[in-house]
Amino acid sequence: MLLIAPVRAASLGFGLMQPAAVILFADPHAQAKVPEQRMRETFRLTPAEMRLLVALLNGQKLAEYANVASITYGTARLHLKRLLQKTGCHRQVDLIRAATQNPTDRIWGIFNESIGSDGSNATR
Template sequence: MLLDDRVSRLVHEVYEAAENPDAWQIVLQTVAELFEAPMVSLLEHRPTDGPDWVPYSVGLDPAFVSSYQKHYSKCNIYLEHALPILREGVVLPHQAYCEDAEILSSEYYNDFQRRLGLFHVTAGVVSVAQGRFLMLTINRSRYQRPFSPEELDKLEFLVPHVQRAWRIGKRVRDGGGAAVDPAILRKTFALTATEASFAALLATGHSTAQICVQLRIRISTARTHLRHLFQKTGTQRQPELVARLLKGCRADSQV
């Protein structure tokens, strides 16, 4: 598959969201534009311990999010039919598991989807953990064309990046409240004392601007530290760097 500029930009935005969760809204807006979709969401399906969770969405009014989570997630015919075949990393258009006629006669479509003007649904499964399924869902109206094989290929390309970014973000959030010992980072990655202090703050969720204030350094110095950290950890993006630093700390603590 040849990547156009929009897909490349989208991948960059996905990794930005790993560091800044608010940027998931930007990611979803770009997905909506790329796939000509009036509604896109990150949705966690919780079949055994619901209700479902919709952390981010584009094209879905908050009142409808609330309505979905409180009631309509329990009668989502798409997920009822897809559940047996949901696996991490798969991309599924609804035509793969549910007949259009069955959808059109369902409570979910008539009382919820139709009010939103939605019908065609394609989902990429981002993660499966503890009986919960996090999915990137893309929705079109009944009067739009179904998703093409080329569009499904694009989503299949995108899903692994969303998986990595979501996992990196989770590690950052989980590790954000805990202290990171600069001495461990210095030993693990052969850092200087100043680089280790910078890396410890970065790993605990501080922005570059915040680190500059705390360490009383210039932004140009911060960029130099970042460049050295990328080289010494074998990473290229800041979210990957943070994940590598946190992993290095955990590995040392288990020795």
């Protein structure tokens, strides 16, 4: 995928009358690489919660994950509830969207507000 978008040149320091554009390249079929260690530490995710998140990002449905992980569907739902609670997301789709749109910028920008300055989970 190729995206070309105009930008305000003055905001980039090019001067008022200079044309400027941003060009982005992306592979729509590429899977997002999740910075697992950073996410585990930032959100205090358990290994089970992290495995679930990776499975969901790879397109697995919750029931499929439960079957593959040899856990009950209820246990998988409990892991998902805790994962959503820890990240500050309210729905599974919000979590996936935030993690896949731009894992290095978006996920930390959105979720940092759910983490207190001392590293503890803040309540929403």
